[in-house]
Amino acid sequence: MQQIITLGSDQLRQKAEKVEKFDEDLIKTASLMLETVKKDKGVGLAGPQIGFMKRIFVTHIEGDEERIFINPSILETSQETTKVEEGCLSVPGIYAKVIRSKSIKVQAWNEKGRPFTMETGGLLARVIQHEYDHLEGVLFLDRLPEEKRDALTAKFEKKSRNLQRSSPRNLQRKGAKV
Numbered sequence: 001m002q003q004i005i006t007l008g009s010d011q012l013r014q015k016a017e018k019v020e021k022f023d024e025d026l027i028k029t030a031s032l033m034l035e036t037v038k039k040d041k042g043v044g045l046a047g048p049q050i051g052f053m054k055r056i057f058v059t060h061i062e063g064d065e066e067r068i069f070i071n072p073s074i075l076e077t078s079q080e081t082t083k084v085e086e087g088c089l090s091v092p093g094i095y096a097k098v099i100r101s102k103s104i105k106v107q108a109w110n111e112k113g114r115p116f117t118m119e120t121g122g123l124l125a126r127v128i129q130h131e132y133d134h135l136e137g138v139l140f141l142d143r144l145p146e147e148k149r150d151a152l153t154a155k156f157e158k159k160s161r162n163l164q165r166s167s168p169r170n171l172q173r174k175g176a177k178v
């Protein structure tokens with residue numbers, strides 16, 4: 001289990017670095033990320049969200065196998081888009097409809113250093129685009145019209161402040177989603 005970094009942290013705004021070494025540590029980090037995403041009932045998690053500033057993300061979608069993407073490239077995106085509600089473990093409690101490509105073609109490496117390419121649509125395509133954004137320091141809120149983004153950011157900040165006031169201990173507890 002890892003504590004998830006939330007909105008306001010600089011790390012979420014930095015570009016992650018390429019993974020150079022496919023070693024035991026990388027495999028451990030990938031399984032830690034999968035453990036964390038399952039524990040927090042998320043569908044995906046990217047390295048920067050746990051302060052690991054490398055180009056890696058995992059997906060955990062019901063009905064799909066657990067997937068690990070390292071040094072991913074999105075090779076193609078469909079012209080056709082969909083607008084679906086999204087949330088983010090780094091912005092707990094905030095949801096918004098985000099426009100993304102309906103289907104994509106992605107190339108990446110797995111934790112063993114084996115390359116693969118896949119074409120996918122539906123929720124997996126959406127989650128991959130969301131997680132890829134994290135590697136670039138981009139959050140789903142950035143994909144919204146400015147007014148909406150500002151309103152939701154303010155809502156998040158207000159919620160965090162209220163939590164801080166009412167129960168300061170919650171902030172110190174590992175894994176507290178604030």
Ligand code: NI
Pocket residue numbers: 087088089090130134
């Ligand atoms: Ni996210």
